[in-house]
Amino acid sequence: MPTGIGLQSLVTIKVEPGLFEWLAWYQDSMPIWFSPAQFHAMGYNIDLSYTPLITTLELHDKSETCEQFYMRNFFITEKIIKATQTIGGNILMVGHAATLDTCTRQLVGHAPRDVKELHRIxxxxxxxxxxxxxxxxxxxxxEKKWHLVEPPFPPFTNSSNARFDWKILLI
Incomplete structure:
Protein backbone atom coordinates (compact mmCIF):
# COMPACT_ATOMS: atom_id res chain seq x y z
CA MET A 1 0.00 0.00 0.00
CA PRO A 2 1.61 3.34 -1.02
CA THR A 3 1.88 6.24 1.39
CA GLY A 4 1.90 9.96 0.77
CA ILE A 5 5.14 10.66 2.61
CA GLY A 6 6.95 7.35 2.24
CA LEU A 7 7.51 6.75 5.97
CA GLN A 8 5.34 3.68 6.26
CA SER A 9 8.25 1.29 6.70
CA LEU A 10 10.29 3.69 8.89
CA VAL A 11 7.68 4.30 11.56
CA THR A 12 6.54 1.47 13.81
CA ILE A 13 2.95 2.00 14.97
CA LYS A 14 1.69 0.85 18.34
CA VAL A 15 -2.12 0.84 18.38
CA GLU A 16 -3.32 2.21 21.74
CA PRO A 17 -7.12 2.13 22.13
CA GLY A 18 -6.83 4.01 25.43
CA LEU A 19 -6.39 7.24 23.43
CA PHE A 20 -9.94 6.91 22.09
CA GLU A 21 -12.32 9.84 22.36
CA TRP A 22 -14.54 10.66 25.32
CA LEU A 23 -16.78 7.65 25.91
CA ALA A 24 -19.74 9.89 26.85
CA TRP A 25 -19.93 10.90 23.16
CA TYR A 26 -20.78 7.30 22.24
CA GLN A 27 -24.03 6.65 24.08
CA ASP A 28 -25.71 4.73 21.26
CA SER A 29 -22.90 2.51 20.05
CA MET A 30 -19.17 2.11 19.95
CA PRO A 31 -17.25 1.87 16.69
CA ILE A 32 -15.95 -1.41 15.38
CA TRP A 33 -12.18 -1.10 15.22
CA PHE A 34 -9.71 -2.74 12.89
CA SER A 35 -7.38 -4.96 14.86
CA PRO A 36 -3.62 -4.37 14.75
CA ALA A 37 -3.35 -7.59 12.70
CA GLN A 38 -5.82 -6.22 10.14
CA PHE A 39 -3.83 -2.98 9.83
CA HIS A 40 -0.67 -5.05 9.47
CA ALA A 41 -2.30 -7.12 6.71
CA MET A 42 -3.10 -3.84 4.90
CA GLY A 43 0.62 -3.07 4.81
CA TYR A 44 1.03 -0.79 7.82
CA ASN A 45 4.12 -1.28 9.99
CA ILE A 46 2.24 -2.29 13.14
CA ASP A 47 4.07 -3.57 16.21
CA LEU A 48 2.10 -6.78 16.73
CA SER A 49 3.94 -7.47 19.99
CA TYR A 50 2.62 -4.26 21.62
CA THR A 51 0.21 -4.84 24.50
CA PRO A 52 -2.26 -1.93 24.82
CA LEU A 53 -2.41 -0.15 28.17
CA ILE A 54 -6.20 -0.02 27.81
CA THR A 55 -7.96 -2.46 25.48
CA THR A 56 -11.05 -1.82 23.36
CA LEU A 57 -12.95 -4.18 25.69
CA GLU A 58 -12.13 -1.88 28.63
CA LEU A 59 -13.64 1.13 26.84
CA HIS A 60 -17.22 0.58 27.89
CA ASP A 61 -18.07 3.12 30.61
CA LYS A 62 -20.27 5.53 28.67
CA SER A 63 -20.85 7.47 31.90
CA GLU A 64 -17.17 8.47 31.89
CA THR A 65 -16.93 12.01 33.22
CA CYS A 66 -14.91 14.70 31.50
CA GLU A 67 -12.35 14.49 34.30
CA GLN A 68 -12.11 10.70 33.87
CA PHE A 69 -11.52 11.24 30.12
CA TYR A 70 -8.61 13.56 30.96
CA MET A 71 -7.29 11.08 33.52
CA ARG A 72 -7.44 8.18 31.04
CA ASN A 73 -5.50 10.08 28.38
CA PHE A 74 -3.00 11.41 30.91
CA PHE A 75 -2.47 7.87 32.25
CA ILE A 76 -1.66 6.68 28.72
CA THR A 77 0.63 9.66 28.10
CA GLU A 78 2.58 9.07 31.32
CA LYS A 79 2.95 5.34 30.64
CA ILE A 80 4.19 5.94 27.08
CA ILE A 81 6.71 8.52 28.30
CA LYS A 82 8.00 6.17 31.02
CA ALA A 83 8.19 3.22 28.61
CA THR A 84 10.35 5.19 26.17
CA GLN A 85 12.65 7.02 28.61
CA THR A 86 15.53 4.59 28.21
CA ILE A 87 15.61 4.88 24.41
CA GLY A 88 14.93 8.64 24.31
CA GLY A 89 13.84 10.51 21.23
CA ASN A 90 10.49 11.88 20.21
CA ILE A 91 7.05 10.38 20.69
CA LEU A 92 4.23 10.91 18.19
CA MET A 93 0.74 10.27 19.50
CA VAL A 94 -2.15 10.52 17.06
CA GLY A 95 -5.71 11.17 18.18
CA HIS A 96 -8.60 13.55 17.69
CA ALA A 97 -9.00 17.24 18.58
CA ALA A 98 -9.65 16.71 22.28
CA THR A 99 -6.56 14.51 22.56
CA LEU A 100 -4.29 17.51 22.04
CA ASP A 101 -5.52 18.87 25.35
CA THR A 102 -6.33 15.68 27.28
CA CYS A 103 -2.83 14.26 26.73
CA THR A 104 -0.93 17.47 27.53
CA ARG A 105 -3.03 19.40 30.07
CA GLN A 106 -1.90 17.57 33.21
CA LEU A 107 1.54 16.85 31.76
CA VAL A 108 2.27 20.60 31.90
CA GLY A 109 0.85 20.91 35.42
CA HIS A 110 -2.77 22.01 34.91
CA ALA A 111 -5.98 20.43 36.18
CA PRO A 112 -8.38 18.77 33.73
CA ARG A 113 -10.85 21.14 32.08
CA ASP A 114 -14.58 20.99 32.73
CA VAL A 115 -17.01 19.99 29.96
CA LYS A 116 -17.72 23.56 28.88
CA GLU A 117 -14.03 24.42 28.56
CA LEU A 118 -13.28 21.16 26.72
CA HIS A 119 -15.97 21.94 24.14
CA ARG A 120 -14.67 25.48 23.77
CA ILE A 121 -11.19 24.17 23.01
CA GLU A 143 13.73 18.85 38.18
CA LYS A 144 12.43 18.12 34.70
CA LYS A 145 9.10 19.62 33.66
CA TRP A 146 7.01 19.75 30.52
CA HIS A 147 5.72 22.75 28.62
CA LEU A 148 3.93 23.34 25.34
CA VAL A 149 5.92 24.90 22.52
CA GLU A 150 5.02 26.17 19.10
CA PRO A 151 4.51 23.33 16.61
CA PRO A 152 7.00 23.18 13.72
CA PHE A 153 4.22 23.54 11.12
CA PRO A 154 0.62 24.79 10.91
CA PRO A 155 -2.40 22.47 10.81
CA PHE A 156 -3.10 20.63 7.57
CA THR A 157 -6.68 21.72 7.05
CA ASN A 158 -9.01 22.95 4.38
CA SER A 159 -12.08 23.46 6.57
CA SER A 160 -13.81 26.70 7.46
CA ASN A 161 -12.42 26.48 11.01
CA ALA A 162 -10.39 29.52 12.05
CA ARG A 163 -6.63 29.04 11.98
CA PHE A 164 -5.52 26.98 14.97
CA ASP A 165 -3.53 28.83 17.58
CA TRP A 166 -1.74 26.23 19.72
CA LYS A 167 -1.65 28.78 22.57
CA ILE A 168 -5.33 28.12 23.37
CA LEU A 169 -4.10 24.96 25.10
CA LEU A 170 -2.18 27.17 27.52
CA ILE A 171 -5.31 28.91 28.79
Missing part, protein backbone atom coordinates in the same frame (compact mmCIF):
# COMPACT_ATOMS: atom_id res chain seq x y z
CA UNK A 122 -12.13 21.40 20.58
CA UNK A 123 -14.31 23.69 18.47
CA UNK A 124 -11.23 25.80 17.81
CA UNK A 125 -9.00 22.91 16.72
CA UNK A 126 -9.03 22.26 12.95
CA UNK A 127 -8.26 18.93 11.35
CA UNK A 128 -4.70 17.64 11.54
CA UNK A 129 -3.53 20.05 14.22
CA UNK A 130 -0.45 19.39 16.31
CA UNK A 131 0.47 20.05 19.93
CA UNK A 132 4.11 19.77 20.95
CA UNK A 133 5.11 19.13 24.55
CA UNK A 134 8.78 19.48 25.38
CA UNK A 135 10.59 18.35 28.50
CA UNK A 136 13.06 20.76 30.05
CA UNK A 137 15.08 20.98 33.25
CA UNK A 138 14.28 23.73 35.75
CA UNK A 139 17.48 25.69 36.29
CA UNK A 140 17.16 26.18 40.05
CA UNK A 141 15.34 23.00 40.93
CA UNK A 142 17.13 20.43 38.76
Missing amino acids: IHRVPYCSVAVAEEYAEENEG
Whole structure:
Protein backbone atom coordinates (compact mmCIF):
# COMPACT_ATOMS: atom_id res chain seq x y z
CA MET A 1 0.00 0.00 0.00
CA PRO A 2 1.61 3.34 -1.02
CA THR A 3 1.88 6.24 1.39
CA GLY A 4 1.90 9.96 0.77
CA ILE A 5 5.14 10.66 2.61
CA GLY A 6 6.95 7.35 2.24
CA LEU A 7 7.51 6.75 5.97
CA GLN A 8 5.34 3.68 6.26
CA SER A 9 8.25 1.29 6.70
CA LEU A 10 10.29 3.69 8.89
CA VAL A 11 7.68 4.30 11.56
CA THR A 12 6.54 1.47 13.81
CA ILE A 13 2.95 2.00 14.97
CA LYS A 14 1.69 0.85 18.34
CA VAL A 15 -2.12 0.84 18.38
CA GLU A 16 -3.32 2.21 21.74
CA PRO A 17 -7.12 2.13 22.13
CA GLY A 18 -6.83 4.01 25.43
CA LEU A 19 -6.39 7.24 23.43
CA PHE A 20 -9.94 6.91 22.09
CA GLU A 21 -12.32 9.84 22.36
CA TRP A 22 -14.54 10.66 25.32
CA LEU A 23 -16.78 7.65 25.91
CA ALA A 24 -19.74 9.89 26.85
CA TRP A 25 -19.93 10.90 23.16
CA TYR A 26 -20.78 7.30 22.24
CA GLN A 27 -24.03 6.65 24.08
CA ASP A 28 -25.71 4.73 21.26
CA SER A 29 -22.90 2.51 20.05
CA MET A 30 -19.17 2.11 19.95
CA PRO A 31 -17.25 1.87 16.69
CA ILE A 32 -15.95 -1.41 15.38
CA TRP A 33 -12.18 -1.10 15.22
CA PHE A 34 -9.71 -2.74 12.89
CA SER A 35 -7.38 -4.96 14.86
CA PRO A 36 -3.62 -4.37 14.75
CA ALA A 37 -3.35 -7.59 12.70
CA GLN A 38 -5.82 -6.22 10.14
CA PHE A 39 -3.83 -2.98 9.83
CA HIS A 40 -0.67 -5.05 9.47
CA ALA A 41 -2.30 -7.12 6.71
CA MET A 42 -3.10 -3.84 4.90
CA GLY A 43 0.62 -3.07 4.81
CA TYR A 44 1.03 -0.79 7.82
CA ASN A 45 4.12 -1.28 9.99
CA ILE A 46 2.24 -2.29 13.14
CA ASP A 47 4.07 -3.57 16.21
CA LEU A 48 2.10 -6.78 16.73
CA SER A 49 3.94 -7.47 19.99
CA TYR A 50 2.62 -4.26 21.62
CA THR A 51 0.21 -4.84 24.50
CA PRO A 52 -2.26 -1.93 24.82
CA LEU A 53 -2.41 -0.15 28.17
CA ILE A 54 -6.20 -0.02 27.81
CA THR A 55 -7.96 -2.46 25.48
CA THR A 56 -11.05 -1.82 23.36
CA LEU A 57 -12.95 -4.18 25.69
CA GLU A 58 -12.13 -1.88 28.63
CA LEU A 59 -13.64 1.13 26.84
CA HIS A 60 -17.22 0.58 27.89
CA ASP A 61 -18.07 3.12 30.61
CA LYS A 62 -20.27 5.53 28.67
CA SER A 63 -20.85 7.47 31.90
CA GLU A 64 -17.17 8.47 31.89
CA THR A 65 -16.93 12.01 33.22
CA CYS A 66 -14.91 14.70 31.50
CA GLU A 67 -12.35 14.49 34.30
CA GLN A 68 -12.11 10.70 33.87
CA PHE A 69 -11.52 11.24 30.12
CA TYR A 70 -8.61 13.56 30.96
CA MET A 71 -7.29 11.08 33.52
CA ARG A 72 -7.44 8.18 31.04
CA ASN A 73 -5.50 10.08 28.38
CA PHE A 74 -3.00 11.41 30.91
CA PHE A 75 -2.47 7.87 32.25
CA ILE A 76 -1.66 6.68 28.72
CA THR A 77 0.63 9.66 28.10
CA GLU A 78 2.58 9.07 31.32
CA LYS A 79 2.95 5.34 30.64
CA ILE A 80 4.19 5.94 27.08
CA ILE A 81 6.71 8.52 28.30
CA LYS A 82 8.00 6.17 31.02
CA ALA A 83 8.19 3.22 28.61
CA THR A 84 10.35 5.19 26.17
CA GLN A 85 12.65 7.02 28.61
CA THR A 86 15.53 4.59 28.21
CA ILE A 87 15.61 4.88 24.41
CA GLY A 88 14.93 8.64 24.31
CA GLY A 89 13.84 10.51 21.23
CA ASN A 90 10.49 11.88 20.21
CA ILE A 91 7.05 10.38 20.69
CA LEU A 92 4.23 10.91 18.19
CA MET A 93 0.74 10.27 19.50
CA VAL A 94 -2.15 10.52 17.06
CA GLY A 95 -5.71 11.17 18.18
CA HIS A 96 -8.60 13.55 17.69
CA ALA A 97 -9.00 17.24 18.58
CA ALA A 98 -9.65 16.71 22.28
CA THR A 99 -6.56 14.51 22.56
CA LEU A 100 -4.29 17.51 22.04
CA ASP A 101 -5.52 18.87 25.35
CA THR A 102 -6.33 15.68 27.28
CA CYS A 103 -2.83 14.26 26.73
CA THR A 104 -0.93 17.47 27.53
CA ARG A 105 -3.03 19.40 30.07
CA GLN A 106 -1.90 17.57 33.21
CA LEU A 107 1.54 16.85 31.76
CA VAL A 108 2.27 20.60 31.90
CA GLY A 109 0.85 20.91 35.42
CA HIS A 110 -2.77 22.01 34.91
CA ALA A 111 -5.98 20.43 36.18
CA PRO A 112 -8.38 18.77 33.73
CA ARG A 113 -10.85 21.14 32.08
CA ASP A 114 -14.58 20.99 32.73
CA VAL A 115 -17.01 19.99 29.96
CA LYS A 116 -17.72 23.56 28.88
CA GLU A 117 -14.03 24.42 28.56
CA LEU A 118 -13.28 21.16 26.72
CA HIS A 119 -15.97 21.94 24.14
CA ARG A 120 -14.67 25.48 23.77
CA ILE A 121 -11.19 24.17 23.01
CA ILE A 122 -12.13 21.40 20.58
CA HIS A 123 -14.31 23.69 18.47
CA ARG A 124 -11.23 25.80 17.81
CA VAL A 125 -9.00 22.91 16.72
CA PRO A 126 -9.03 22.26 12.95
CA TYR A 127 -8.26 18.93 11.35
CA CYS A 128 -4.70 17.64 11.54
CA SER A 129 -3.53 20.05 14.22
CA VAL A 130 -0.45 19.39 16.31
CA ALA A 131 0.47 20.05 19.93
CA VAL A 132 4.11 19.77 20.95
CA ALA A 133 5.11 19.13 24.55
CA GLU A 134 8.78 19.48 25.38
CA GLU A 135 10.59 18.35 28.50
CA TYR A 136 13.06 20.76 30.05
CA ALA A 137 15.08 20.98 33.25
CA GLU A 138 14.28 23.73 35.75
CA GLU A 139 17.48 25.69 36.29
CA ASN A 140 17.16 26.18 40.05
CA GLU A 141 15.34 23.00 40.93
CA GLY A 142 17.13 20.43 38.76
CA GLU A 143 13.73 18.85 38.18
CA LYS A 144 12.43 18.12 34.70
CA LYS A 145 9.10 19.62 33.66
CA TRP A 146 7.01 19.75 30.52
CA HIS A 147 5.72 22.75 28.62
CA LEU A 148 3.93 23.34 25.34
CA VAL A 149 5.92 24.90 22.52
CA GLU A 150 5.02 26.17 19.10
CA PRO A 151 4.51 23.33 16.61
CA PRO A 152 7.00 23.18 13.72
CA PHE A 153 4.22 23.54 11.12
CA PRO A 154 0.62 24.79 10.91
CA PRO A 155 -2.40 22.47 10.81
CA PHE A 156 -3.10 20.63 7.57
CA THR A 157 -6.68 21.72 7.05
CA ASN A 158 -9.01 22.95 4.38
CA SER A 159 -12.08 23.46 6.57
CA SER A 160 -13.81 26.70 7.46
CA ASN A 161 -12.42 26.48 11.01
CA ALA A 162 -10.39 29.52 12.05
CA ARG A 163 -6.63 29.04 11.98
CA PHE A 164 -5.52 26.98 14.97
CA ASP A 165 -3.53 28.83 17.58
CA TRP A 166 -1.74 26.23 19.72
CA LYS A 167 -1.65 28.78 22.57
CA ILE A 168 -5.33 28.12 23.37
CA LEU A 169 -4.10 24.96 25.10
CA LEU A 170 -2.18 27.17 27.52
CA ILE A 171 -5.31 28.91 28.79
